[in-house]
Amino acid sequence: MSITVRPMNTGFVPTNPFQYHYHFSCAPYLKDVPNEKIPLPVFTFLIEGAEKLVLVDTGMAWTERADKYHHPGSWQEEGQDIESQLKAAGYTPADVDIVLFTHLHWDHMFYLDKFINARFICHKREWEFANHPIPLYYKSYEHPALGVEAPFAGKDFETVEGETEILPGIRVFESFGHSPGHMSVEADTEEGSYICAGDSIFVMGNLNPIPELHYNISPPGRFYNIVESWKSIEYQKARAKDSSFLLLSHDKALLDRIRETPVLGKK
Numbered sequence: 628m629s630i631t632v633r634p635m636n637t638g639f640v641p642t643n644p645f646q647y648h649y650h651f652s653c654a655p656y657l658k659d660v661p662n663e664k665i666p667l668p669v670f671t672f673l674i675e676g677a678e679k680l681v682l683v684d685t686g687m688a689w690t691e692r693a694d695k696y697h698h699p700g701s702w703q704e705e706g707q708d709i710e711s712q713l714k715a716a717g718y719t720p721a722d723v724d725i726v727l728f729t730h731l732h733w734d735h736m737f738y739l740d741k742f743i744n745a746r747f748i749c750h751k752r753e754w755e756f757a758n759h760p761i762p763l764y765y766k767s768y769e770h771p772a773l774g775v776e777a778p779f780a781g782k783d784f785e786t787v788e789g790e791t792e793i794l795p796g797i798r799v800f801e802s803f804g805h806s807p808g809h810m811s812v813e814a815d816t817e818e819g820s821y822i823c824a825g826d827s828i829f830v831m832g833n834l835n836p837i838p839e840l841h842y843n844i845s846p847p848g849r850f851y852n853i854v855e856s857w858k859s860i861e862y863q864k865a866r867a868k869d870s871s872f873l874l875l876s877h878d879k880a881l882l883d884r885i886r887e888t889p890v891l892g893k894k
């Protein structure tokens with residue numbers, strides 16, 4: 628059996644392109660990008676066909692939690708929560724052996740209690756920062772000061788550093804910048820290696836150069852470290868077979884792609 632990757636959308640978060648998708652310096656050169664909130668999907672990725680069943684992120688919260696504590700207007704439709712998405716693919720959360728977290732922001736890690744048999748793995752730097760964020764990131768990591776309990780609170784996490792093989796054909800590597808310990812997941816399929824890049828590349832437009840500015844990419848608007856973020860985008864652009872092998876958590880175009888091809892990686 629060969630490895631495949633199944634993108635599953637867990638809801639929508641409205642974001643302003645020049646606050647999140649693109650750095651403000653790009654604005655004069657991106658005339659086609661509207662300066663208004665755009666609802667972006669929140670993808671998780673199920674990796675099937677390896678020695679164990681692997682999930683990349685568990686996705687966002689239910690509507691009330693998302694709308695009240697995070698981005699107003701966010702929503703999770705019936706059937707979009709991770710348990711329903713797994714069910715549609717023929718699984719239950721208890722079937723998942725390993726959850727790899729690209730990072731620990733709120734929209735990537737809800738419903739952990741349902742994964743009773745899974746190992747949870749994230750980067751060491753991410754675990755440390757998520758537990759001790761500066762106030763600017765209290766919402767992202769659901770700090771107790773907000774009166775909520777973060778989804779990762781009290782959970783057992785294993786941490787990794789550097790490039791690490793998780794299983795034959797599945798590895799993680801560092802893609803810092805969006806968050807301190809962001810990592811990407813690479814899965815070897817018959818078609819080539821897919822990279823689940825999480826939020827390290829926020830939208831596909833981040834891959835485009837802006838010659839007028841001497842930019843070889845279009846940097847994102849939301850980051851912890853813009854230098855690391857820039858380098859992670861450059862690096863993954865070069866590492867991927869082509870851009871169709873880069874799977875982003877918030878890529879709108881992926882919604883259309885999975886209508887045609889719900890499972891990626893089969894020749």
Ligand SMILES: [Zn+2]
Pocket residue numbers: 732734735826876877
């Ligand atoms: Zn995100």
